[in-house]
Amino acid sequence: MNGLLDSLRGIGARVIDSIWRMGVATRFFLMILLQSGQSFRRFHLIIREIYSAGVLSLIIILVSGLFVGMVLGLQGYETLQTYGSEEALGVLVALSLVRELGPVVAALLFASRAGSAITAEIGLMKATEQLAAMEMMAVDPVARVVAPRFWGAVISMPILAALFSAMGILGGYLVGVVLIGVDEGAFWSQMQAAVDFREDVLNGVLKSVVFGVAVTAIALFEGYDAPPTAEGVSRATTRTVVTSSLAILALDFILTAFMFRGV
Amino acid sequence: MQRATLDLWVGIFVVAGIAAILFLALRVGNMGSFDSASTYTVKASFDNIGGLKARAPIKSAGVVVGRVSEIGFDSTMYEASVSLKLDTRYKFPKDSSASIMTSGLLGEQYIALEAGGEEKMLEEGDALKLTQGAVVLENLIGQFLFNKSEEAPKATEPK
Amino acid sequence: MSDNLIEIHDLSFAYGKRLVLKGIDLTARRGQVIAIMGISGGGKTTLLRLIGGSLKPTSGVLKVDGVDMSGLDRDALYQLRRRMGMLFQFGALFTDMSVFDNVAFPLREHSDLPEEMVRDLVLMKLNAVGLRGAHDLMPSELSGGMARRVALARAIALEPSLILYDEPFAGLDPISLGVTGNLIRRLTDTLGVTSIVVTHDIQESLRMVDYVYFVSEGVIAAQGTPDELRASTEPFVHQFVHGEENGPVPFHYPAPPYADELELAA
Numbered sequence: 001m002n003g004l005l006d007s008l009r010g011i012g013a014r015v016i017d018s019i020w021r022m023g024v025a026t027r028f029f030l031m032i033l034l035q036s037g038q039s040f041r042r043f044h045l046i047i048r049e050i051y052s053a054g055v056l057s058l059i060i061i062l063v064s065g066l067f068v069g070m071v072l073g074l075q076g077y078e079t080l081q082t083y084g085s086e087e088a089l090g091v092l093v094a095l096s097l098v099r100e101l102g103p104v105v106a107a108l109l110f111a112s113r114a115g116s117a118i119t120a121e122i123g124l125m126k127a128t129e130q131l132a133a134m135e136m137m138a139v140d141p142v143a144r145v146v147a148p149r150f151w152g153a154v155i156s157m158p159i160l161a162a163l164f165s166a167m168g169i170l171g172g173y174l175v176g177v178v179l180i181g182v183d184e185g186a187f188w189s190q191m192q193a194a195v196d197f198r199e200d201v202l203n204g205v206l207k208s209v210v211f212g213v214a215v216t217a218i219a220l221f222e223g224y225d226a227p228p229t230a231e232g233v234s235r236a237t238t239r240t241v242v243t244s245s246l247a248i249l250a251l252d253f254i255l256t257a258f259m260f261r262g263v
Numbered sequence: 264m265q266r267a268t269l270d271l272w273v274g275i276f277v278v279a280g281i282a283a284i285l286f287l288a289l290r291v292g293n294m295g296s297f298d299s300a301s302t303y304t305v306k307a308s309f310d311n312i313g314g315l316k317a318r319a320p321i322k323s324a325g326v327v328v329g330r331v332s333e334i335g336f337d338s339t340m341y342e343a344s345v346s347l348k349l350d351t352r353y354k355f356p357k358d359s360s361a362s363i364m365t366s367g368l369l370g371e372q373y374i375a376l377e378a379g380g381e382e383k384m385l386e387e388g389d390a391l392k393l394t395q396g397a398v399v400l401e402n403l404i405g406q407f408l409f410n411k412s413e414e415a416p417k418a419t420e421p422k
Numbered sequence: 423m424s425d426n427l428i429e430i431h432d433l434s435f436a437y438g439k440r441l442v443l444k445g446i447d448l449t450a451r452r453g454q455v456i457a458i459m460g461i462s463g464g465g466k467t468t469l470l471r472l473i474g475g476s477l478k479p480t481s482g483v484l485k486v487d488g489v490d491m492s493g494l495d496r497d498a499l500y501q502l503r504r505r506m507g508m509l510f511q512f513g514a515l516f517t518d519m520s521v522f523d524n525v526a527f528p529l530r531e532h533s534d535l536p537e538e539m540v541r542d543l544v545l546m547k548l549n550a551v552g553l554r555g556a557h558d559l560m561p562s563e564l565s566g567g568m569a570r571r572v573a574l575a576r577a578i579a580l581e582p583s584l585i586l587y588d589e590p591f592a593g594l595d596p597i598s599l600g601v602t603g604n605l606i607r608r609l610t611d612t613l614g615v616t617s618i619v620v621t622h623d624i625q626e627s628l629r630m631v632d633y634v635y636f637v638s639e640g641v642i643a644a645q646g647t648p649d650e651l652r653a654s655t656e657p658f659v660h661q662f663v664h665g666e667e668n669g670p671v672p673f674h675y676p677a678p679p680y681a682d683e684l685e686l687a688a
Contacts, residue, residue: 098292
């Protein structure tokens with residue numbers, strides 16, 4: 001009886017604690033937006049962050065995109081062949097990449113590559129009192145350190161997702177057309193007939209922007225909120241990857257339900 | 264010095280991103296075929312549109328000449344009213360006919376436009392008078408079964 | 423202009439319900455080096471953070487350069503902080519910037535000086551701490567003592583009137599320790615600043631400071647010039663100055679009697 005009561009109390013405390021954290025996170029997010037004007041006036045700070053979030057994630061994104069596209073080509077061909085419609089391979093590869101896999105897989109990779117790096121970096125800056133030192137020099141760390149990272153990553157995310165999709169379609173083309181020998185004309189023309197720029201491509205880009213905001217906000221908050229110890233930072237890094245992956249998948253469901261419900 | 268190479272990389276990154284989006288737009292997607300600018304819209308009413316969707320292609324002699332822009336329901340005539348967005352490059356006589364077809368047995372539905380003989384051409388806002396709705400598979404099968412069952416008793420009728 | 427840069431009167435501070443500082447009185451004259459000493463966990467660092475404005479006092483008066491710290495909004499606090507430098511325990515250098523950029527950071531953030539001028543100023547500050555030659559090293563390539571000297575150069579970049587030192591001697595070898603101590607004294611004298619040093623290194627402090635405050639359990643337990651303290655017979659000061667194990671500050675953390683805990687009594 002007592003044990004039950006205790007565990008109930010524990011659950012209650014945890015719920016309250018997480019709601020509390022949610023509130024702090026929201027305030028932090030608003031603070032970033034408030035301080036953003038300053039970082040846009042000093043754009044070279046954002047450029048640096050585009051480099052470390054975007055350019056440094058380029059290789060993993062391109063290579064994964066190519067492989068995902070190649071697998072889609074193989075699997076799609078196997079399935080479509082049984083219905084005698086191999087020409088639809090282009091449609092299958094392009095639609096699944098542009099609508100879903102591009103934004104989602106690129107965001108998941110981005111969370112584990114750039115998101116965790118952001119958390120670790122901010123957490124370490126906090127643990128080694130660099131943020132406190134900045135504050136003592138009358139420089140707001142949110143404006144100088146956090147906001148540029150936010151915008152650098154948010155700008156990088158849709159670019160990475162588009163590159164992932166493009167690379168994937170090339171991978172599908174390589175396997176489908178060059179290796180297996182699906183008719184090249186049918187591959188591209190069916191794709192073009194089925195993929196709509198506004199409905200599919202732009203909605204995919206929009207998705208990746210939303211994912212970019214979510215991943216970066218989570219990564220920055222976890223870093224900023226991490227206990228200033230080695231263990232605290234490493235836990236925060238793990239939490240960033242877990243939380244932002246879940247956030248990506250949940251947001252993807254919501255966005256898909258809104259975007260592609262059909263007319 | 265270091266800042267310059269960094270800028271270069273970011274520049275390459277952004278250019279590659281724009282190229283990827285252009286690739287998705289032009290090579291993968293169908294932007295550039297037709298959009299807003301050079302189209303005119305005509306109306307057509309169908310008794311049944313079957314599975315026709317907005318953005319379905321409009322074909323004449325197998326060539327895509329436009330797309331379905333809007334599908335609505337006319338509650339006075341109890342018919343489907345469909346807006347057809349046609350490319351201005353392609354002109355059709357006023358008495359052209361539209362029918363809803365299916366590409367392949369289970370494929371997507373599209374509107375086939377057949378040119379008439381009149382000299383006046385269709386203009387923005389005109390309505391197509393001759394239309395033929397979709398063939399609904401269930402009705403076909405129903406009709407077929409009905410015919411069969413009418414035939415059947417005759418065949419087994421005892422002399 | 424008042425002769426005292428820092429005036430603290432009857433200052434109290436609590437973390438939540440736990441009272442950390444109770445009724446502190448402290449003054450620092452311009453141009454002095456003041457040491458705040460005491461055992462670890464006695465509230466020294468809290469006092470420093472109050473002076474720096476990172477914490478707000480629960481009650482009492484805290485004035486820095488005539489400005490009452492408790493009523494400041496963020497902008498006014500940032501304005502005041504431009505006249506303060508702070509040296510953190512392990513330097514807190516920005517690890518993603520070179521030594522040069524670290525020292526240039528406050529200059530670039532707070533002034534629109536042309537880059538040549540920034541360069542001259544940075545090299546001057548680095549020269550003052552004897553590390554002009556190390557300007558293109560990264561912080562990871564510096565020893566602990568050097569990192570702290572770079573941080574000191576960064577702290578004096580904007581020519582502050584007050585420098586706060588948080589444990590500047592912790593973890594230094596005897597040579598670096600002496601160098602750092604002398605540097606603090608020399609900078610205070612040549613720049614005419616006021617220095618507040620939080621430390622528990624008694625010997626080094628007595629050698630170079632003007633006045634010492636002992637903080638123990640949230641109150642000022644003793645104060646005086648180094649000579650007065652050396653001669654003091656007060657048990658606490660005597661224990662601290664001579665580093666003895668037995669005295670008012672016990673070696674043992676409060677615990678039940680030893681024999682009971684080992685169950686020897688039975």
